[in-house]
Amino acid sequence: MYYYLFDSVASDKKYESLMNRIDFRLIELGLNGRMDKLTILKNMRELIEAAIKRGAETVVIAGDDESITKAVSILAPYNVTLGIIPIGSNQRIARALGIPDGEAACDILSKRVVKSIDLGKVNDQYFLFSLDIPAQAVTVECDGHYQISVLGLPRPFSICNFQPESRSTSSNPEDGILEAVIDDEQSRGMFRKLRTGGATVLPLKRAKIQCATASIPLMLDGHTVVKTPATVEVAPKKLRIIVGKERQF
Amino acid sequence: MAMFNREEDGSRAAETVIGSSVKVEGNFVGSGNVVVEGVVNGTLKTAKDLRVGDAAKIKADVEAANVVVAGEIHGNVKTSGRLEVAASGKVLGNVEAAILVVMEGAIINGKVVMMKAGEAAAAAPVPEKKRTA
Numbered sequence: 001m002y003y004y005l006f007d008s009v010a011s012d013k014k015y016e017s018l019m020n021r022i023d024f025r026l027i028e029l030g031l032n033g034r035m036d037k038l039t040i041l042k043n044m045r046e047l048i049e050a051a052i053k054r055g056a057e058t059v060v061i062a063g064d065d066e067s068i069t070k071a072v073s074i075l076a077p078y079n080v081t082l083g084i085i086p087i088g089s090n091q092r093i094a095r096a097l098g099i100p101d102g103e104a105a106c107d108i109l110s111k112r113v114v115k116s117i118d119l120g121k122v123n124d125q126y127f128l129f130s131l132d133i134p135a136q137a138v139t140v141e142c143d144g145h146y147q148i149s150v151l152g153l154p155r156p157f158s159i160c161n162f163q164p165e166s167r168s169t170s171s172n173p174e175d176g177i178l179e180a181v182i183d184d185e186q187s188r189g190m191f192r193k194l195r196t197g198g199a200t201v202l203p204l205k206r207a208k209i210q211c212a213t214a215s216i217p218l219m220l221d222g223h224t225v226v227k228t229p230a231t232v233e234v235a236p237k238k239l240r241i242i243v244g245k246e247r248q249f
Numbered sequence: 250m251a252m253f254n255r256e257e258d259g260s261r262a263a264e265t266v267i268g269s270s271v272k273v274e275g276n277f278v279g280s281g282n283v284v285v286e287g288v289v290n291g292t293l294k295t296a297k298d299l300r301v302g303d304a305a306k307i308k309a310d311v312e313a314a315n316v317v318v319a320g321e322i323h324g325n326v327k328t329s330g331r332l333e334v335a336a337s338g339k340v341l342g343n344v345e346a347a348i349l350v351v352m353e354g355a356i357i358n359g360k361v362v363m364m365k366a367g368e369a370a371a372a373a374p375v376p377e378k379k380r381t382a
Contacts, residue, residue, distance in 0.1 A: 145276045
């Protein structure tokens with residue numbers, strides 16, 4: 001049973017025609033299901049959890065990167081499959097998963113190529129791409145065996161599960177490994193380009209992050225904040241997700 | 250050097266890279282290729298190849314399939330394959346290798362034990378290189 005949750009961006013008038021085409025295509029493909037729209041009165045977590053209680057086995061998020069990563073964290077504990085219909089301008093997740101824009105995404109849902117991918121878990125939250133640590137004097141203890149620290153001035157770094165634009169061969173959400181990444185670039189975002197000449201890349205499965213002086217905020221996938229001390233670990237094959245042929249893994 | 254050709258031509262990056270501004274302390278055990286440009290204290294082991302950059306400082310016992318040293322290692326080095334110490338390289342500790350290449354200007358202060366050919370798990374191919382007198 002399918003459940004469709006349309007982000008508030010889908011309510012924009014400029015997407016009206018696209019929304020009609022998507023509706024029509026889903027009916028043509030026989031992928032009918034209950035549909036809800038997010039508004040300021042409707043909370044994503046409540047809607048998704050209610051749908052799962054009613055028996056939804058596939059939850060399709062129609063929206064952009066932010067709504068998708070929020071949904072990932074909500075869906076992770078449940079045995080459901082995530083589908084995506086990209087709507088809006090920030091669509092790097094859909095690109096990485098090989099999902100095209102517009103009604104063509106409905107065909108990907110219909111083909112139903114499902115992959116079980118790893119997630120990162122920090123305290124009780126999940127992330128799909130990365131946990132960002134600000135430029136503070138932190139120590140990161142990895143796998144209980146060694147510690148990483150930055151020489152000289154503190155520098156921001158990340159614990160990454162999947163980096164679709166990275167040249168690292170470990171950038172694979174199916175390998176059961178996270179990577180501690182410290183690079184030289186000043187501007188940072190959810191997706192950074194690594195220059196292997198200057199970047200540190202350390203594979204790990206579990207890490208403890210602590211700051212000696214204070215509790216500092218860590219950012220999950222660019223939108224959710226957790227505080228130190230934090231324990232990050234890989235959750236192997238945690239999320240089932242419908243992907244396209246052009247995916248980057 | 251054949252061992253890192255795949256990395257140098259960009260077709261496959263090293264799996265672990267410890268950059269010049271990073272320190273790793275403790276027992277690091279990897280399964281892939283490792284490149285060290287920073288500081289490592291403790292022990293460092295990998296099943297594949299290790300390259301120690303010219304600015305790297307390692308205070309650890311090191312074990313890898315093949316090793317190239319262009320920086321400093323204060324500790325013992327053990328490899329079932331090839332150990333190459335570049336002109337800027339220093340190994341202050343004992344060395345065990347099946348194949349040893351020491352460039353002019355390199356420093357090794359310790360016991361050198363050559364492993365028998367049959368003990369080498371995976372020897373890398375040996376290109377023509379200068380040897381010390």
